[in-house]
Amino acid sequence: MCELLGMSANVPTDIVFSFTGLMQRGGRTGPHKDGWGIAFYEGRGLRLFQDPVASCESEVAKMVQHYLIKSEVVIGHIRHANVGRVTLANTHPFTRELWGQYWCFAHNGQLSDFEPSGSFYRAVGETDSEAAFCDLLNRIRSDFPERVEAEALLPTLLAACRHYRSKGVFNCLLSNGEWLFSFCSTKLAQITRRAPFGPAQLKDAELTVDFQAETTPRDVVTVLATEPLTDNECWTIHEPGQWSLWRRGECVAQGRDAAC
Amino acid sequence: MCELLGMSANVPTDIVFSFTGLMQRGGRTGPHKDGWGIAFYEGRGLRLFQDPVASCESEVAKMVQHYLIKSEVVIGHIRHANVGRVTLANTHPFTRELWGQYWCFAHNGQLSDFEPSGSFYRAVGETDSEAAFCDLLNRIRSDFPERVEAEALLPTLLAACRHYRSKGVFNCLLSNGEWLFSFCSTKLAQITRRAPFGPAQLKDAELTVDFQAETTPRDVVTVLATEPLTDNECWTIHEPGQWSLWRRGECVAQGRDAAC
Numbered sequence: 001m002c003e004l005l006g007m008s009a010n011v012p013t014d015i016v017f018s019f020t021g022l023m024q025r026g027g028r029t030g031p032h033k034d035g036w037g038i039a040f041y042e043g044r045g046l047r048l049f050q051d052p053v054a055s056c057e058s059e060v061a062k063m064v065q066h067y068l069i070k071s072e073v074v075i076g077h078i079r080h081a082n083v084g085r086v087t088l089a090n091t092h093p094f095t096r097e098l099w100g101q102y103w104c105f106a107h108n109g110q111l112s113d114f115e116p117s118g119s120f121y122r123a124v125g126e127t128d129s130e131a132a133f134c135d136l137l138n139r140i141r142s143d144f145p146e147r148v149e150a151e152a153l154l155p156t157l158l159a160a161c162r163h164y165r166s167k168g169v170f171n172c173l174l175s176n177g178e179w180l181f182s183f184c185s186t187k188l189a190q191i192t193r194r195a196p197f198g199p200a201q202l203k204d205a206e207l208t209v210d211f212q213a214e215t216t217p218r219d220v221v222t223v224l225a226t227e228p229l230t231d232n233e234c235w236t237i238h239e240p241g242q243w244s245l246w247r248r249g250e251c252v253a254q255g256r257d258a259a260c
Numbered sequence: 261m262c263e264l265l266g267m268s269a270n271v272p273t274d275i276v277f278s279f280t281g282l283m284q285r286g287g288r289t290g291p292h293k294d295g296w297g298i299a300f301y302e303g304r305g306l307r308l309f310q311d312p313v314a315s316c317e318s319e320v321a322k323m324v325q326h327y328l329i330k331s332e333v334v335i336g337h338i339r340h341a342n343v344g345r346v347t348l349a350n351t352h353p354f355t356r357e358l359w360g361q362y363w364c365f366a367h368n369g370q371l372s373d374f375e376p377s378g379s380f381y382r383a384v385g386e387t388d389s390e391a392a393f394c395d396l397l398n399r400i401r402s403d404f405p406e407r408v409e410a411e412a413l414l415p416t417l418l419a420a421c422r423h424y425r426s427k428g429v430f431n432c433l434l435s436n437g438e439w440l441f442s443f444c445s446t447k448l449a450q451i452t453r454r455a456p457f458g459p460a461q462l463k464d465a466e467l468t469v470d471f472q473a474e475t476t477p478r479d480v481v482t483v484l485a486t487e488p489l490t491d492n493e494c495w496t497i498h499e500p501g502q503w504s505l506w507r508r509g510e511c512v513a514q515g516r517d518a519a520c
Contacts, residue, residue, distance in 0.1 A: 044384050045348025048308060064321040088291070088305025098384035119405075122360035124304050145379075227438055 005076035006224040007172040010069035010248035021229040024204035026055030027079040035091040038076035046102040077106035089125035099147040105133040109169030183240035220249030265336035266433040268440040268506035272330035275309040281489040284464035286315030286338040295351040298336035306362040337366035349385035359407040365393040369429030442500035480509030
């Protein structure tokens with residue numbers, strides 16, 4: 001059904017370790033072979049790498065693993081297609097500009113009988129996921145023509161997520177580069193790594209990293225993923241309806257949507 | 261001042277040869293070391309690779325050269341910064357969604373006292389180039405809320421280009437994936453390769469390609485560049501004010517703007 005990967009950190013951090021684990025699930029240890037994508041914020045810019053092929057076989061994926069791109073906010077996705085053909089235009093994450101910022105979105109799930117509303121943003125591809133993203137941005141833009149803080153956006157975000165969840169399965173990650181928002185309708189896990197750091201062992205590949213050697217005592221790095229990526233750490237499993245808002249690795253707001 | 265690269269073809273074509281020549285100008289044979297970018301259309305999707313570092317030193321550029329991405333429409337750019345810092349957000353080409361299509365734009369030149377109008381699209385970075393792109397899309401969207409053919413767009417496009425040119429130097433490439441539009445205010449060159457194909461020798465690198473071995477007799481590939489990329493072929497040099505519209509490698513409309 002796809003898997004999500006997100007990161008929020010207070011220092012530019014490379015996500016190679018988590019990405020390596022996720023990439024194995026794109027065709028080797030998992031069935032998500034219908035494309036992958038990962039987006040890195042760099043200042044106000046957004047760098048997006050995507051390929052509508054299995055991540056475990058993708059040359060672009062290999063390049064990303066070796067390029068050591070560092071970022072404070074990352075959204076990634078590996079796809080197991082249900083709605084929409086396997087094409088570049090149907091590959092997550094999706095991006096749009098709003099308020100002079102690049103917004104980025106990835107979705108795990110499937111929506112039935114979903115009709116996006118509004119016309120500012122339109123889907124280029126055929127997925128329910130991109131349609132939901134456009135609908136979400138149309139709602140935000142309609143309620144807030146000018147930039148607001150994420151906290152002010154929450155009622156609009158949660159009303160939208162509640163609506164999408166009523167149409168099926170809707171786990172998502174959303175960012176505008178300042179913050180990272182997650183919504184869990186069925187499956188999402190999260191870990192926040194801070195000092196004292198220790199070793200982490202991937203579930204899907206023979207790779208262990210000793211984070212103490214890679215970090216300073218002030219670093220805070222939160223990773224969100226559909227399924228825990230390591231087997232020796234304690235991940236927090238989100239409940240259905242649970243949402244969270246992250247800035248620089250820290251959770252600044254969270255809750256559980258009552259309608260779920 | 262930057263250099264542009266564009267391609268319109270009737271078959272998916274790899275632009276590695278032209279890109280290799282252009283990349284040398286990004287820090288080796290030329291001064292355009294403040295970033296580079298290249299965008300490839302693939303169906304309705306758009307694949308964008310960018311780096312705010314010198315292309316001749318960029319790991320992402322090396323990957324693009326080896327990945328042999330094939331496309332019918334490509335827009336590329338190497339930057340010599342004048343307005344705006346050297347950051348990812350200030351790196352061309354720029355992209356936005358309009359009419360459910362991805363639009364792509366790159367600019368060579370500098371505009372003074374330019375104030376973009378409209379508010380649908382806003383610049384994320386600080387360049388005059390991105391501001392012009394947003395202004396252009398705002399004009400198009402205002403005149404045409406729904407998709408029209410490029411020919412119907414021409415009056416809007418040319419009025420905009422005329423305005424930008426009155427503010428400075430404005431050479432550009434623009435596409436929505438269906439067609440490629442060029443505007444020359446000072447410098448642009450173009451070559452259309454068709455059967456019988458022959459060898460092409462890059463000016464900036466020791467590389468010759470025999471296109472006859474790479475093509476079929478029906479292929480038509482047009483390349484536009486700020487300066488000719490090869491030294492053994494006959495390039496057409498565009499005049500100030502000259503614009504052209506390309507589909508599948510063929511010029512479907514062109515003219516010379518009277519105000520220039």
